[in-house]
Amino acid sequence: MSGENALEKTNRINELYDFYGPLLTDKQQTFLKCYFHDDYTLGEIAADFQISRQAVYEHLKRAEQVLEEYDSKLGLxxxxxxxxxxxxxxxxxxxxxxxxxxxxxxxxxxxxxxxx
Incomplete structure (x- = not known):
């Protein structure tokens, strides 16, 4: 992903998180904060939580999907x-x-x- 697209995505996820973050699971909230707010890499998150990078990626993707679903329904x-x-x-x-x-x-x- 290019820098501009990455920034747009980060801004979008942070915006969605501001509105719908409390509706996510604790793990989804933690991973999104680490990745999008604190700029951790997948590897750093994986090491901290003793899981694979792929598992972190899947948690993040699912959390992003859930946020988008909430917004498509609520439109906040x-x-x-x-x-x-x-x-x-x-x-x-x-x-x-x-x-x-x-x-x-x-x-x-x-x-x-x-x-x-």
Whole structure:
């Protein structure tokens, strides 16, 4: 996998993990954290858990598949992306308003961002 694709995949898995990680088994959570958050190699994870590299690979693949399945059913990541884009647009529109109108609307936008 090329560097750019690897980064995209890592970002995607981390995003999915943020939403659905608690739904995974403890082992899946641990392996995903080691591999995608802490940048361990398959070999390092295998050595730490005294299993084969292939077993680590299979656990990771299954965890990735489960995360994608959750997102295909629940759609929380896409919803989050759309909400963030809407809030950013709202904030840019607020910035263009006269100063006396901005504060109250900016507070509302901040509340929306924090609620998400």
């Amino acid at each position: 990541v896409e919803r989050h992306i759309k909400l963030q884009a809407g809030i950013e647009l709202l904030e840019s529109q607020i910035a263009a308003l006269p100063r006396e109108w901005r504060e109250s609307l900016a507070d509302t936008a901040a509340k929306l961002r924090n609620a998400e």
